[in-house]
Amino acid sequence: MNTQLLLETYIDNIIQIMSPYGTGTGFLIGKLIITNSHVVSGLKEVVVSAKKIKRSVAQVVYDDPYLDLAFISLELETPANPLKLTTKTVEDGDTTIAIGHPYGLNYTATEGIVSRASRLQDELEYIQIDAAINPGNSGGPLLNVDGEVIGVNTFIIQNANNLGFSLPYFYVQEALESFLKLNSLNIIKCKSCKNLIKEESIIKDYCSKCGSKIEVARLRRKGYKPSGATKLLEGILESLDIDVTLARRSQASWKIYQGSAVVEINYYENGIIIGDSKLCGIPQENIEKVYDYILKENEKLSYLQFSINENNIYLSYLIVDSSLTQKEGKIALQRLLEYSNRYDEILIQKYGATLLKRDDED
Amino acid sequence: MNWLNFFETKTPLRHSFGRCINAKLAPNEEELFNKSYEAFETQNILDAYEYFFKSLENFTDEKSNQNILTSREEERLNFTIFQGSAKVTGHVTKEHLYAESTLCKSPSAHVALKRYILERNYQLTYANYFSDDEYIKLKLHHDNSTITPQKIFFPLREIALNADFDKEYVKTEFCDITLEDIEHLRPIEEEELEVKFSAERGWIEEETSKIVTLPSNDNSGMQAFIYLYLLFKIDYLLVPRYEIHQKMSKKIQHYYGDEGSTIESKNEELKEYVDKLKEMDFETFKTKFYNAQYTFNPTDKTPNEEISAFIDESLKKIRWYKNNRYNQIIPTIYSYITFYILYNYGLHPVVKELLHTLVEIQNPQFFKALEYNLLYDEQNQSFSKRAIITRIENIVTPYQEQFKLLEPFGSELNYETLNEFSHSFYLNITALNFEEV
Numbered sequence: 001m002n003t004q005l006l007l008e009t010y011i012d013n014i015i016q017i018m019s020p021y022g023t024g025t026g027f028l029i030g031k032l033i034i035t036n037s038h039v040v041s042g043l044k045e046v047v048v049s050a051k052k053i054k055r056s057v058a059q060v061v062y063d064d065p066y067l068d069l070a071f072i073s074l075e076l077e078t079p080a081n082p083l084k085l086t087t088k089t090v091e092d093g094d095t096t097i098a099i100g101h102p103y104g105l106n107y108t109a110t111e112g113i114v115s116r117a118s119r120l121q122d123e124l125e126y127i128q129i130d131a132a133i134n135p136g137n138s139g140g141p142l143l144n145v146d147g148e149v150i151g152v153n154t155f156i157i158q159n160a161n162n163l164g165f166s167l168p169y170f171y172v173q174e175a176l177e178s179f180l181k182l183n184s185l186n187i188i189k190c191k192s193c194k195n196l197i198k199e200e201s202i203i204k205d206y207c208s209k210c211g212s213k214i215e216v217a218r219l220r221r222k223g224y225k226p227s228g229a230t231k232l233l234e235g236i237l238e239s240l241d242i243d244v245t246l247a248r249r250s251q252a253s254w255k256i257y258q259g260s261a262v263v264e265i266n267y268y269e270n271g272i273i274i275g276d277s278k279l280c281g282i283p284q285e286n287i288e289k290v291y292d293y294i295l296k297e298n299e300k301l302s303y304l305q306f307s308i309n310e311n312n313i314y315l316s317y318l319i320v321d322s323s324l325t326q327k328e329g330k331i332a333l334q335r336l337l338e339y340s341n342r343y344d345e346i347l348i349q350k351y352g353a354t355l356l357k358r359d360d361e362d
Numbered sequence: 363m364n365w366l367n368f369f370e371t372k373t374p375l376r377h378s379f380g381r382c383i384n385a386k387l388a389p390n391e392e393e394l395f396n397k398s399y400e401a402f403e404t405q406n407i408l409d410a411y412e413y414f415f416k417s418l419e420n421f422t423d424e425k426s427n428q429n430i431l432t433s434r435e436e437e438r439l440n441f442t443i444f445q446g447s448a449k450v451t452g453h454v455t456k457e458h459l460y461a462e463s464t465l466c467k468s469p470s471a472h473v474a475l476k477r478y479i480l481e482r483n484y485q486l487t488y489a490n491y492f493s494d495d496e497y498i499k500l501k502l503h504h505d506n507s508t509i510t511p512q513k514i515f516f517p518l519r520e521i522a523l524n525a526d527f528d529k530e531y532v533k534t535e536f537c538d539i540t541l542e543d544i545e546h547l548r549p550i551e552e553e554e555l556e557v558k559f560s561a562e563r564g565w566i567e568e569e570t571s572k573i574v575t576l577p578s579n580d581n582s583g584m585q586a587f588i589y590l591y592l593l594f595k596i597d598y599l600l601v602p603r604y605e606i607h608q609k610m611s612k613k614i615q616h617y618y619g620d621e622g623s624t625i626e627s628k629n630e631e632l633k634e635y636v637d638k639l640k641e642m643d644f645e646t647f648k649t650k651f652y653n654a655q656y657t658f659n660p661t662d663k664t665p666n667e668e669i670s671a672f673i674d675e676s677l678k679k680i681r682w683y684k685n686n687r688y689n690q691i692i693p694t695i696y697s698y699i700t701f702y703i704l705y706n707y708g709l710h711p712v713v714k715e716l717l718h719t720l721v722e723i724q725n726p727q728f729f730k731a732l733e734y735n736l737l738y739d740e741q742n743q744s745f746s747k748r749a750i751i752t753r754i755e756n757i758v759t760p761y762q763e764q765f766k767l768l769e770p771f772g773s774e775l776n777y778e779t780l781n782e783f784s785h786s787f788y789l790n791i792t793a794l795n796f797e798e799v
Binding site: 272287288291292294295296298299302305306307308309314316318320322323325327328 | 473476477479480481482483484487488490491492493494498503504505507508509513516
């Protein structure tokens with residue numbers, strides 16, 4: 001199968017995984033989503049989405065920092081063409097296809113070859129490939145030409161061109177079997193003694209078998225706790241009945257859908273919080289009328305403002321973190337959500353503005 | 363006062379130089395700011411704003427520049443802030459602050475201007491443009507519930523600086539549009555404009571003829587120093603507005619910001635612009651100037667270490683040119699350093715005044731034409747050493763109580779030649795100690 005055909009065949013198995021700390025890729029094997037441990041960042045919950053799955057909160061049921069492997073559980077329909085782990089030996093020179101969401105570019109397939117089928121790195125074997133894998137590819141599948149999973153794309157060597165490393169299928173197979181055998185959720189592998197430990201048996205983050213501290217246990221216990229203006233902002237979003245976990249794109253950015261409009265909130269390092277709703281594109285005719293309309297609306301609007309960037313009309317709310325209050329922030333964000341959709345419709349229907357094209361992820 | 367002050371009675375600056383407010387804040391500025399903070403804490407909002415506005419008032423020769431005006435009604439404080447071509451008016455109530463600045467009449471604005479201001483809205487943080495039935499205005503609305511003087515400073519600075527910038531931009535780009543609310547701008551006397559015009563002509567002649575004397579190859583770095591020095595000098599000493607200011611800033615910004623072009627091609631662009639300046643007749647030239655009050659400085663305060671690092675780096679370049687026997691460029695670089703710092707950095711008043719003193723010394727002809735007492739006689743290559751020492755004393759002494767380790771350095775300077783003088787002056791600037799002991 002060629003690369004494009006492989007991608008089309010197995011695309012329903014490819015999952016995007018998001019946490020406040022970043023995004024990565026995962027893939028379905030049976031009922032579980034396989035990814036890297038570093039993609040789930042020691043959290044118990046992450047947000048997942050796929051071609052046929054809307055953004056949903058899913059549970060991390062197995063976290064193995066030793067192999068850099070994690071399993072996520074979510075009730076899913078089995079895809080028409082489910083992915084399988086290979087049983088064939090990987091050879092130097094084999095053609096491979098890495099699938100993932102590098103830099104947020106969804107469903108990118110990259111072809112390469114196996115530079116070395118077994119490269120030893122800290123007592124583990126990896127498949128070294130020359131495919132250009134990038135941040136965001138982490139946790140994604142490495143396929144052979146028959147569409148079987150030969151590894152999990154795990155790391156690259158920084159600043160080196162096309163040096164990628166995949167965790168081979170046999171480690172994944174072994175981990176899956178051991179996990180399923182326990183017939184229990186929330187399992188952590190101790191990096192020191194390599195035993196699988198039930199999370200409930202861990203006291204004060206100590207491994208119940210060897211007594212070493214388990215960092216993943218500490219992170220899972222702590223969870224993600226926003227503070228300061230981020231906490232206040234998330235509180236405001238919650239008060240507006242927004243599912244903050246689903247809206248959160250990183251520790252400092254959120255995305256909310258409202259009809260045809262999408263509101264993106266970003267909290268910048270300089271302390272400025274910007275809620276932007278990128279509305280429609282400027283029409284080709286009667287452009288000045290649109291300018292007149294939005295400049296007039298700016299007179300009436302409080303908290304919000306219209307602006308233009310590149311060829312799009314934006315409705316925005318800007319505030320400095322130290323000035324944000326629950327009361328004012330709620331009014332402003334509520335208006336931004338309500339007005340975005342309303343203005344989008346007015347601008348498109350009355351002024352012929354162009355509806356914004358959105359990528360798959362949206 | 364030190365006995366040396368006998369040699370120079372205080373000659374106040376009668377002209378504006380550079381792009382900052384060019385005036386002193388009230389001596390009790392810090393106290394006013396603190397009072398404002400305390401009044402905000404106790405929810406005396408109108409008092410707090412009144413103290414805050416007073417802390418922004420600036421003075422020339424102990425007289426208020428009237429750069430900020432306030433009037434109080436019962437539950438309302440009205441204010442007007444002047445910033446170059448912009449006049450920002452507004453009011454404060456217990457709940458909020460509202461400010462606006464009028465740009466032009468709405469019906470006169472054409473599509474390009476509307477596009478421009480809508481794009482500006484995307485760049486601005488606190489203020490935004492709107493149009494009512496009559497005018498296009500920049501407005502600012504700020505809630506007072508969590509307000510402090512620090513928090514309101516930046517929004518007010520944004521509206522004032524940007525209203526000023528955009529008015530000048532509109533006048534340059536859309537010359538058919540009449541600016542509104544500019545009655546506060548004061549014309550400059552014809553005589554002074556003539557001095558500025560002839561000075562600019564002279565500098566352009568002088569510098570372009572210097573370029574001819576440079577070695578025929580490998581001179582792009584030296585050419586760049588000459589052109590940039592010339593533009594910085596015109597900007598600081600003549601303070602042109604409107605088109606000259608806008609285009610010159612763009613050229614300078616492009617020179618430092620464009621990493622893709624070669625120095626040669628960037629020099630060519632600077633040359634073309636200097637040629638255009640040279641072609642401008644007096645009648646056009648004199649429309650590019652006005653006097654106005656300023657409330658905010660356009661640059662944030664630069665740490666002294668950064669200024670020192672720039673001086674060190676520049677002195678190294680001078681050494682390189684010296685070692686390679688390109689002596690003809692050295693006086694230009696010594697002058698370039700001062701103008702570069704004055705153009706790019708937000709300076710402590712001490713550093714600013716000291717550098718201005720150096721500018722006076724390096725450009726005696728211009729200051730003579732403006733009828734200032736001379737600190738350096740170019741013809742005899744002699745310095746008014748005592749007057750320089752006194753001047754430096756006068757600049758540094760008022761700040762010694764705050765910065766105990768700050769020392770006047772007039773007597774430490776090297777008065778042998780202008781180059782050696784400049785060199786020693788820069789070294790002393792880098793040694794200034796602003797540590798609050």
